[in-house]
Each structure stands twice: as C-alpha cells, then as structure tokens.
Amino acid sequence: MKQLLTAILTVLFLITPTLAGEKNYGAVILYDRCSVKFFPDGREVWKEEKAVKITGKRGIQDFGEIVIPFSTEHQRLKILYAYTVTPDGKVLKPGKRAINTVYPPFVSEAPIYSDLKYRTISMPGVRVGSVIKYAYVLKTVKPYMKNQFWETDYLQDEYPIKEASFKALIPEGKYFKYKTYNMSEKESKPVERRVGKFVELSWVVKDVPPIVKEPNMPPVEEVSKRVAITSLKSWQEVAKWYSELAREAVKPDRLVRETTLKVVKGKKTEEEKIRAIYNFVAQNIRYVGMEFGINGYKPHKASEVLRNRYGDCKDHATLLIAMLKVIGVKGYPVLIPTLSRANMDPEMPMPTAFNHEIAAIKWKGKWFFMDTTSDFVPFGYLPPSDQGRRVLIVDVEKERGTVAETPVFPPDANVEGFSGKFTLKPFGGLEGKFRFDYTGIYGIIERARLTGAPSEQIKRHVEELAAKVSPGFDVESYRISDYRDLNRKDVWIEIEGEDRNYGTVTSHYLLAKFPTPDYSRLVNLVAAKSRRYPYVVGYKMEKVSDVKLNLPAGYSLYLKPENYSFKNRVGSFSIEWKVEGRELHFHSQMVLNKSVIPVNEYQDLRELFNTAVKTLRNQIVVLKKDKE
Numbered sequence: 001m002k003q004l005l006t007a008i009l010t011v012l013f014l015i016t017p018t019l020a021g022e023k024n025y026g027a028v029i030l031y032d033r034c035s036v037k038f039f040p041d042g043r044e045v046w047k048e049e050k051a052v053k054i055t056g057k058r059g060i061q062d063f064g065e066i067v068i069p070f071s072t073e074h075q076r077l078k079i080l081y082a083y084t085v086t087p088d089g090k091v092l093k094p095g096k097r098a099i100n101t102v103y104p105p106f107v108s109e110a111p112i113y114s115d116l117k118y119r120t121i122s123m124p125g126v127r128v129g130s131v132i133k134y135a136y137v138l139k140t141v142k143p144y145m146k147n148q149f150w151e152t153d154y155l156q157d158e159y160p161i162k163e164a165s166f167k168a169l170i171p172e173g174k175y176f177k178y179k180t181y182n183m184s185e186k187e188s189k190p191v192e193r194r195v196g197k198f199v200e201l202s203w204v205v206k207d208v209p210p211i212v213k214e215p216n217m218p219p220v221e222e223v224s225k226r227v228a229i230t231s232l233k234s235w236q237e238v239a240k241w242y243s244e245l246a247r248e249a250v251k252p253d254r255l256v257r258e259t260t261l262k263v264v265k266g267k268k269t270e271e272e273k274i275r276a277i278y279n280f281v282a283q284n285i286r287y288v289g290m291e292f293g294i295n296g297y298k299p300h301k302a303s304e305v306l307r308n309r310y311g312d313c314k315d316h317a318t319l320l321i322a323m324l325k326v327i328g329v330k331g332y333p334v335l336i337p338t339l340s341r342a343n344m345d346p347e348m349p350m351p352t353a354f355n356h357e358i359a360a361i362k363w364k365g366k367w368f369f370m371d372t373t374s375d376f377v378p379f380g381y382l383p384p385s386d387q388g389r390r391v392l393i394v395d396v397e398k399e400r401g402t403v404a405e406t407p408v409f410p411p412d413a414n415v416e417g418f419s420g421k422f423t424l425k426p427f428g429g430l431e432g433k434f435r436f437d438y439t440g441i442y443g444i445i446e447r448a449r450l451t452g453a454p455s456e457q458i459k460r461h462v463e464e465l466a467a468k469v470s471p472g473f474d475v476e477s478y479r480i481s482d483y484r485d486l487n488r489k490d491v492w493i494e495i496e497g498e499d500r501n502y503g504t505v506t507s508h509y510l511l512a513k514f515p516t517p518d519y520s521r522l523v524n525l526v527a528a529k530s531r532r533y534p535y536v537v538g539y540k541m542e543k544v545s546d547v548k549l550n551l552p553a554g555y556s557l558y559l560k561p562e563n564y565s566f567k568n569r570v571g572s573f574s575i576e577w578k579v580e581g582r583e584l585h586f587h588s589q590m591v592l593n594k595s596v597i598p599v600n601e602y603q604d605l606r607e608l609f610n611t612a613v614k615t616l617r618n619q620i621v622v623l624k625k626d627k628e
Contacts, residue, residue, distance in 0.1 A: 024055070024056055025055065025056070025058070025059075025158075025159050025160055025210055026054075026055060026056040026057065026058025026059035026060075026061075026062065026159070027052050027053060027054050027055055027056070027058070027059030027062065027063055027159045028052070028053045028055060028159060028160050028161075028162065029050065029051070029052050029053075029157060029159050029160065029161040029162065029164075030051040030052065030053055030131070030162050030163070031049070031050070031051050031161075031162060031163045031164070031165075032048070032049075032050050032155075032157075032161060032163070032164045032165070033048070033049045033050070033163075033164075033165045034046070034047070034048045034049075034153050034164075034165065034166050034167070035047045035048075035166070035167040035168070035169070036151050036153075036166075036167070036168050036169070036229075037169040037198070038149045038151075038168070038169065038170050038171060038174070038176075038231070039149075039171060040147065040171045040174055041143065041146065041147055042140075042143030042144075042145060042146055042147050042148050042149050043139070043140055043141060043143055043149075044139070044140045044143075044149055044151070045137060045138075045139050045140075046137070046138040046139075046140075046151075047135070047136070047137050047138075048135065048136060048138075049080075049133075049134075049135040050132075050133070050134055050135070051131060051132070051133045052131065052132045052133075052159075053129075053130075053131050054126060054127065054128055054129065054130045054131070054132065055128060055129075056128060057128075059159070060126050060127065060128070063123065063126065063132050064122070064123055064126045065120055065121065065122050065123065066082065066120065066121040066123060066132075066134055067118050067119075067120050068118065068119045068120075068121075068136055068138075069116045069117075069118055070116065070117060070118075070119060070138055071116060071117075072116075072117050073142065074140055074141065074142040074143070074144065075138055075139060075140050075141065075142075076138070076139045076141055077119055077136060077137075077138050077139075078136060078137045078138075078139075079099065079119070079121065079134070079135075079136050080134075080135040080136055080137060081133070081134060081135050082094055082099075082121050082123065082133070082134035082135075083132075083133055083134075084123050084124055084125045084126055084130050084131070084132050084133075085130065085131040085132075085133065086125050086127075086129075086130055087127070087128075087129030087130060090125070092124040092125040093124070094121055094122060094123060094124055095124075098121060098122040098123075098124065099119070099120070099121050099122075100119070100120050101117050101118070101119050101120075102117065102118050102120055103117060103118075119136075121134065144297060144351065145232075145237075145241050145351070147231075148231050148232055148237070149229075149230070149231050150228075150229065150230040150231065150232065150350035150351070150352065151168070151228070151229050151230075152221075152226055152227070152228045152229075152350075152352070153166040153226060153227050154221065154224050154225070154226045155183075155203070155205050155208065155224070155225040155226060155227065156182070156205075156208050156209075156210075156211055156224035156225040156226070157208075157210065157211065157224070158210055158211050158212075158213065158220070159210050160207075160208065160209060160210045161205075161207075161208040161210075162206065162207065163204065163205075163206050164204070164205050164206075164208055164225075165202065165203065165204045165205075166202065166203045166227055167200060167201070167202040167203075168200070168201045168202075168227075168229055169195060169198040169199070169200050170198060170199045170200075170201070170229075170231075171197065171198060171199075172194070172197045172198060172199060174231060175231055175233060176229060176230065176231045177229070177230060177348070178190075178201065178227060178228060178229045178230075179227075179228050179345070179347060179348050180203075180225075180226070180227050180228075181224075181225065181226045181227075181228070182223060182224060182225045182226065183205070183225045183227075187203065187205050187225070188203075190202055190203050191203075201229075203227055205225060208225065211223060211224055212532060214528065214531060214532060214533060215525075215528075216525070216535050216536050216537065217531075217532075217533040217534070217535075217536065218342075218533055218534055218536055218596075219339075219340050219341055219342055221341065221342045222341075222342035222343070223533055228345070228348050228350070230348055230349060230350045232349040232350060233349070234349055235346070235349045235392055235401050235403055236400060236401055237349065238335075238349050238350070238351055238392060238401060239392060239394045239395070239399065239400055239401025240399040240400070240401075241351070242297070242333065242335065242351075242394050242396075242401075243394060243395070243396045243397075243398075243399040243400075244399070245297055245298040245299070246298070246299055246314075246318065246333055246394070246396050247396055248301065249298070249299045249300060249301045249302060249318045249322075250299075250302060250318050250321045250322050250325070250331075250333075250396055251301075251302070251322065251325075252302060252303075252322040252323065252325050252326050253301075253302075253303045255303045255306060255307065256302050256303050256306055256319075256322050256323060256326065257326050259306060259323070260277065260323040260326040260327065261326070263276050263277055263280045263323070264276050264277065264327060270327070270329065273327050273329075274324065274327075274329060274361070274363075274379075275379045275487065277320065277323045277324060277327070278320065278370055278372060278379045278486075279379065279486045279487070280323075281316060281319055281320045281323070281372040282372040282373075282374070282375045282377070282486060283375045283486065284309060285305060285306075285309055285310060285311055285315070285316055285319060285372070286309060286310040286311075287310070287311070287312070287313075287316065287373045287374070288310045288311065288312065297314075297351065298314075299311075299314035299315050299317070299318040299333075299357075300314075300315050300318070301318075302318050302319045302321075302322035302323070303322075305318060305319045306319055313356050313357045313358070313373050314333070314357045316357075316359075316371075316372045316373050317331075317333050317334070317357045317358055317359040317372075318333070320359045320370065320372055321333065321359055324359075324361065329361055330361065330362070331359050331360070331361050332359065332360045332361070332393045332394055332395060332396070333357055333359060333393075333394045333396065334357060334358045334359060334360045334369060334391050334392070334393050334394070335351075335353075335354040335356075335357055335391060335392040335394065336354055336356050336357065336358055336386060336389050336391040336392075336406065337353055337354050337355055337356070337389055337390070337391075338355055338356045338385040338386065338389065339384065339385040339386075339387075339389070339536065339538055340355070340385065341354075341355050343389060343390050344389070344390040344391065344392070344403075345390075346390060346403050354391075354392070356385075356386070358370060358371040358372075358373075358382075358386060359371075359372075360393055367393065367404055369382055369386070369406050369407075371383060371386050374444070375451075375486070376444045376447040376448045376451065377444055377486075378443065378486045378487070378488065378489055379486055379487065380489070381409065381413070381440060381444075381489070382406060382407070382409070383441075383444065384441055384538035384539040384595075385538070386406055387406055387407065387408045387409060387538070387539060387595065388405065388406060388407070388408040388595060388596075389405065389406050390403065390404070390405050391403070391404055391405065391406055408539070408540065408595050409440060409539065409540065410540060411540040411541055411542045411571075411591045411592060411593055412542055413439065413440045413540075414439065414440030414441045414442060414539050414540060414541040414542065415437065415438070415439045415440065415442065415541070415542045415543070415544060416436075416437075416438060416442045416519075416541070416542070416543045416544075417436070417437035417438070417439075417542075417543075417544045417545070417546075418434065418435070418436055418437070418469075418516060418517055418544070418545040418546070418547070419434065419435050419437070419545070419546045419547065420432055420433060420434025420435065420469075420515065420516075420547050420548070421433055421434070421547075421548045421550075422434070422515050422547065422548070422549045422550065423549075423550040423552070424502070424503060424510070424512055424549060424550065424551060424552050424623075425552055426510075426552040426553060426554050426555065427505060428501060428502055428503035428504060428505045428510060428512070429498060429499065429500045429501070429502060429503075430470060430473075430498060430499045430502035430503070430512070430515060431497070431498035431499075432496070432497075432498070432515065433494070433495070433496040434469060434494075434495055434496075434515070434547075435492055435493065435494040435495070436465055436492065436493045436495075437490055437491075437492045438490060438491045438492070439489055439490045439491075440489075440539070440541075441538075441539050441541070442491075442541075443489065443490055443491045446483060446491040446493075447483045447484075447491055449461065450480065450483050450491075451483065451484065458480070462475055462478045462480075462493060462495060463475050465493060465495065466495050466497060468517045468518075469515050469516065469517060470499045470502055470515060472499055472501065473497055473498070473499045474497045474498055474499065474500075475495055475496075475497045476496050476497040476498070477495075477496045477497070478493065478494060478495045478496070479493075479494045480492070480493050480494075481493075502515075508624060508625050509558065509622055509623065509624055509625070510552070510555055510622075510623040510624075510625075511620060511621070511622050511623075512620070512621050512623075513617075513619065513620055513621075514547065514549065514584075514586055514619040514620070514621055515547060515549065516545045516547050516586060516588065516616065516619070517545065517616075518613050518616035518617045519543055519590070519612065519613060519616065520613050520617075522609040522610075522612065522613055523609060523610060523613050525609060526602075526605055526606040526609045526610065530602070531599055531602045532599070533599065534596050534597060534598050534599055535596070535597040535602055535605055536595075536596050536597075537592065537594070537595050537596065537597065538595055538596075539595050540591075540592055540593055540594065540595050541591075541592045542589065542590065542591050542592075543588075543589070543590040543612070544587075544588070544589050544590075545586065545587065545588045545589075546586070546587050547585075547586045547587075548583055548584070548585055548586075549583070549584045549586070549621070550582060550583055550584075551582045551583070551584065551623060552623070554625060554626055555623035555624065555625055555626060556623065556624055556626055557579065557584065557621070557622075557623060557624075558622045558623055558624035559621070559622035560577055560579070560584065560621055560622075561575070561577065561618070561619050561620065561621075562577075563575060563576050563577055564615060566608075566611055566615075568604040568607060568608060569601050569604045570592060570593065570594050570597055570601055570604045570605050570608055571590065571591045571592040571593050571594070571604075571605075571608045572589075572590070572591050572593075572608075573588075573589070573590045573591075573608060573611055573612045573615070574588065574589050575587070575588045575615065575616075575619070576588075584621065586619070588616065590608070590612045592605075592608070
C-alpha cells in the first residue's frame with residue numbers, strides 16, 4: 001500500500017468513544033490489497049483496494065476524505081469504486097461533487113518527486129461503526145526512465161491492519177531485485193509463481209500492529225514494514241539519467257557569467273569567491289516549490305532561475321553550480337533524502353529515494369556540501385535535515401555518480417553558549433552584563449527568529465532570554481550581532497540590566513542561585529519514561545556557561561557547591577568552580593555526542609538531560625555576613 005494518508009494528512013489525536021472490544025486507534029484497516037504490473041518499457045499499472053472500519057473521531061477525520069496523489073503528466077487515475085457502509089448496513093456512494101482534483105500544498109522541503117495533483121473523495125455518512133471501501137487504478141503511461149521501473153509498498157500504517165497484501169508482476173526475463181524492511185523472516189519471503197509472460201511475487205501480512213507515533217522518532221517509512229522493487233542495476237544508471245536532465249541547465253550563459261563576476265569582484269582567494277557565490281544564491285534566490293511535470297526531476301536553466309530570482313531545491317543547486325563554473329570550480333548536484341525520509345539504501349537504486357537536492361564541490365581533498373535553500377544557514381554548515389544522510393553525487397559531465405554520506409557536525413559546531421559578569425548587592429540585588437552565543441543549529445534558529453521580526457518582537461525575545469537567567473530581570477540595554485551576515489558562524493545577543501530582588505537576605509546570610517540558565521526545556525524532551533523507537537535529535541550539541549560573580553561588600557563566601565562531573569554513553573556534563581579573591585568563577589558544559597539515540601540508550605539521554613537541568617537548578621551560593 002502506498003504511503004497516502006500518512007504522508008499527506010496531519011493527524012489530530014482525539015480521545016473518543018470506540019466500539020466495544022476495540023482499542024481507541026480511531027480506525028481499523030480491514031484489508032489493504034495492492035498490486036502492480038510492470039512492463040518492459042517502464043510503464044506500470046498500480047491497483048489498490050481498501051476497507052476501513054471507523055472506531056472513533058480520529059478515523060472520521062483521516063478517512064472521511066480519501067486523498068490519492070498522482071502525476072498529471074505521467075499517470076492516469078481511475079476510481080473503480082468508493083462507498084460507505086453505515087452501521088445499519090446501508091450503502092452510501094459519494095456524489096459527483098464529492099470527487100475533485102486539487103493542487104497539493106507543497107511541503108517546505110520541496111520533494112524531488114512532486115509533479116502531483118490530488119484526487120479527493122469526500123465519503124458520505126462516515127461515523128463510528130461505518131466501513132469505508134474504495135479502489136482505484138493508477139496507470140503510469142509515461143515512464144520517468146525509459147525501460148526502467150521501481151516501486152515501494154507499505155504494509156504498515158498508523159492504524160492496525162487486519163490484512164495487507166502486495167503483488168508484483170515482473171516481465172519474464174527482465175532484471176529486477178527486491179528487498180523487504182522491518183519484516184520477519186517468514187513475512188519477507190514472497191510466494192512466487194508464473195502468470196503468462198510475467199513472474200508474480202506476493203506478500204501477505206496479517207494482524208499488523210499500528211505505528212504509534214512518538215516525538216523525535218524516525219520517519220514512519222523507516223520503521224514500517226515495506227517492500228521495495230527496482231529494475232535498476234546500480235546508482236550509475238540514476239546518475240546517467242539525471243545527468244541528461246541537468247546537462248544543459250548547469251551551463252552558464254552570458255547573464256550568469258556577468259552576475260558571477262560582479263558577485264566575486266574584489267574577492268582574492270578561491271574560498272572568498274565560493275563563499276560570495278553561496279551567499280548570493282542563498283540570500284537572493286527565493287525558494288519556491290515549482291515542481292510540475294518533468295520539472296519534478298528536471299531543473300530549470302541556471303539563467304532562468306537567476307532571471308526569475310526564485311526556484312526550487314534543484315534550481316538553487318543548478319544556479320550555484322553554474323556560477324561556480326564561471327570561476328573555474330566544478331560543482332556537483334547532490335540527490336539527498338532529508339531526515340524526514342528513510343535514508344537511502346545503497347543496495348536499492350531508485351530516484352524516489354530522494355526528496356531534496358543540494359550541491360557539492362571537491363575541496364581540500366574532501367567533499368564539501370552546500371544547501372542554499374535557506375538564507376539562515378551560513379557557509380560551511382548544513383541544516384540538521386541534511387546531516388548524516390547517504391547521497392548520490394552526480395558528475396554531470398562524466399554521467400557518473402558517487403554514493404557518499406554527508407557529515408554530522410561535531411558537538412562544538414552547535415553551541416548554545418552563555419557568558420556574563422555579575423555583581424551581587426548587599427541587599428540581594430543583582431546587576432550584570434551577559435551574552436548568549438549561538439552557533440550551528442542554534443545560530444540558524446536565532447537568525448530565523450530575528451530576520452524580519454519587528455523591533456518590539458525582538459525586544460520581547462531579549463526580555464525572555466533575560467528571564468531565563470533571573471525572572472524579573474530588568475533589561476536596560478542590549479546589542480545583537482549582524483545576524484544577516486552569513487559569513488559569521490555565530491549569532492550573539494548581549495544584555496545589560498539588573499534584578500533588585502534576586503537573592504534572599506536573612507539576619508546572617510545571603511542566599512542566591514548562581515546566575516546562569518538551567519536549560520529547563522531539555523526536561524520536556526525526555527519526559528517519557530520509555531520509547532519504542534530511536535530518539536532522533538538530528539544534531540550533536542554543546543551547552544556552555546562561563547560566568548563570574550562579584551561578592552557584595554560585608555559578606556564572605558560561606559558555602560558554594562562542589563565541582564561535578566558526569567558521563568555516559570550519549571554525552572557528558574560537568575561543573576567547575578574557582579574562587580579568586582572576592583570573585584566566584586563558574587563553568588559548566590553539557591555535551592551530546594550522538595545525533596540519533598538508539599532505544600537501548602534512551603535512558604542515558606534522559607539521565608544526561610535531567611541531571612544537567614537539576615544540577616544547574618541547584619547551584620546555590622551561600623554568603624555569610626562579616627563580623628562588624
């Protein structure tokens with residue numbers, strides 16, 4: 001079964017009544033029967049029949065309107081039947097106005113395969129106890145690759161399935177291979193037989209449990225039972241095919257040459273020129289999903305993208321490569337599955353393994369990757385969705401490809417830093433100047449937050465940051481770095497002010513929490529006691545605080561917390577204290593050294609985050625009045 005509703009509809013979970021004896025999933029898929037017939041020239045016929053029993057409001061919401069994606073240029077869709085069987089046995093068919101063809105809302109990542117429209121069917125009489133039944137045939141009449149085919153069927157869903165089946169008919173003598181994922185040994189082995197001039201492979205699974213979503217889990221397609229089939233022998237065939245589509249697009253014309261020379265004017269080194277071109281494309285080419293027809297794969301010409309000043313992910317990469325060519329640097333298109341998709345399987349070549357495109361150059365003996373689709377990502381960095389992904393790097397000139405992996409940046413590339421110098425007053429007041437520093441993913445987040453924000457909104461953000469140090473802290477002044485400059489790796493916000501009621505004064509003592517953030521939001525990320533799936537953070541990180549506190553006149557340090565260190569399989573946390581005269585120095589560091597946490601290490605992640613937050617909250621300094 002193709003990933004239709006699970007990839008299209010946003011699920012809103014509601015606690016609703018269910019039928020007796022059934023768990024509250026909102027629906028039960030009674031059967032999902034899929035078959036595909038491939039032809040030697042690459043055409044195919046896909047058929048799907050589905051029956052769904054509604055058990056709650058969630059099911060009504062998700063199945064009350066059936067959504068079937070299809071390509072208007074390459075496919076022909078025919079609805080065989082669609083009707084609702086009410087609890088009392090009545091059969092209700094949708095009217096003509098209930099069936100429509102609409103444009104899809106393109107997702108922000110702009111998948112490579114997106115020359116789509118949606119056929120929607122508003123099902124009548126859908127309520128708890130109803131059964132929805134529908135079937136359709138989807139014919140691929142114009143193959144994307146001549147004489148080649150590929151397909152993936154999903155045998156698991158967010159709803160329980162009584163029976164799911166998949167049949168594939170492959171032309172006799174045609175090369176193909178298949179692979180199953182997340183299936184038992186028994187489930188993985190297909191029943192094979194000959195049907196005329198075709199080889200038929202069939203899989204059947206029964207009583208399939210639902211995929212229960214949890215925060216920060218891998219993409220559904222990565223954890224679901226599925227079968228993939230392809231007639232492609234290697235990724236070189238994909239690279240050759242894409243080279244033919246992109247060859248003319250990446251050639252710089254007069255406009256591209258003239259623009260490039262203006263962009264790099266005054267730049268002396270090759271790195272300065274590459275950086276200038278990267279910044280130009282990132283900040284001047286508006287990202288728009290424009291992927292209809294063959295342009296779902298084929299990029300527009302670089303000059304067209306430059307003239308229009310907008311384009312999709314392929315267009316961004318194409319213009320970047322064309323401009324690099326002007327300065328004598330060879331660029332390569334990079335087909336990549338983002339973190340929202342299952343990672344590319346090197347054993348199963350197929351173009352639909354990817355949903356994004358970036359660019360790469362060979363620099364200093366290594367592959368150097370660039371993604372210009374966001375104007376918040378500085379040169380030399382990749383957004384987390386691009387990190388640690390298997391990719392196909394295409395040499396358009398040689399029509400060859402290289403399977404590689406994008407880097408996962410180390411923890412010190414993603415730092416949320418805090419530093420400050422404070423003075424504690426005799427009556428418990430606190431004044432100081434402190435600074436938040438952000439690099440990597442944190443820098444991207446701050447750039448996105450600040451860019452285009454009105455001054456009042458920025459001011460509120462600054463005040464919220466100050467409140468993390470001390471609730472009620474009055475901001476007197478602040479400064480912010482030039483966050484629009486992509487040549488800067490960091491973004492910083494510097495704040496100055498005071499809190500008149502910070503410490504607690506008694507007859508003999510002054511008690512105060514040490515002025516540093518405790519990163520309490522981390523606790524919410526690991527609130528669940530256990531997990532079914534790996535925890536996908538998406539990046540490694542550090543949180544560092546370096547603070548100095550001047551002690552007030554008339555008091556001496558009576559008690560300070562002890563140094564502390566902690567380490568487990570996913571990271572570490574430490575606190576160090578130093579006393580120099582009447583100045584108290586504090587340094588803390590939390591390091592997460594894994595971007596994906598396996599299920600068996602989730603408790604380590606919980607322990608790391610909870611320990612860091614609790615320990616930071618407990619950093620209390622006790623001062624004692626000096627004898628008069």
